[in-house]
Amino acid sequence: MTPGLRTGELAAAAGVNAQTLRYYERRGLLAEPDRSLGGHRLYPEQAVTVLRVIKAAQRLGFTLDEVAELLAATQLGTRRRRADTGLQARAAQKLAEVDAKLAELTAVRDTLRAALAAGCDDLVACSEIPTCPVPFDDGMDHRGIDGAVAL
Numbered sequence: 001m002t003p004g005l006r007t008g009e010l011a012a013a014a015g016v017n018a019q020t021l022r023y024y025e026r027r028g029l030l031a032e033p034d035r036s037l038g039g040h041r042l043y044p045e046q047a048v049t050v051l052r053v054i055k056a057a058q059r060l061g062f063t064l065d066e067v068a069e070l071l072a073a074t075q076l077g078t079r080r081r082r083a084d085t086g087l088q089a090r091a092a093q094k095l096a097e098v099d100a101k102l103a104e105l106t107a108v109r110d111t112l113r114a115a116l117a118a119g120c121d122d123l124v125a126c127s128e129i130p131t132c133p134v135p136f137d138d139g140m141d142h143r144g145i146d147g148a149v150a151l
């Protein structure tokens with residue numbers, strides 16, 4: 001049996017805790033390790049790299065499900081590679097999501113700045129002023145079946 005890293009050693013090397021290792025094993029992100037004669041988990045050195053990749057992908061906004069798909073599309077994965085599951089395709093998709101969130105956050109920031117500049121101090125009073133910058137109307141028709149506006 002080749003020597004490997006025990007749970008605590010791997011966790012320390014990758015900057016995670018032991019529970020994270022076990023969770024990633026259950027999710028299939030980290031291969032189940034060999035066991036020593038005494039029953040201790042023995043992870044290969046490559047597990048450190050896999051864990052660092054997982055954490056880096058999470059910092060880039062990928063969910064664990066997305067990380068699993070990215071890992072499956074690598075040489076570590078057991079599935080055949082598909083062009084739409086690789087890093088290029090996923091990064092482009094994630095970038096589009098980030099750009100959309102940035103646009104939304106920029107609009108929120110601009111509205112908050114306008115509310116501060118307008119001196120809005122009371123949401124109810126502000127909602128009754130036509131020049132209030134806070135978007136109280138979500139653009140949807142809130143009339144009920146009887147034509148009355150639902151509040």
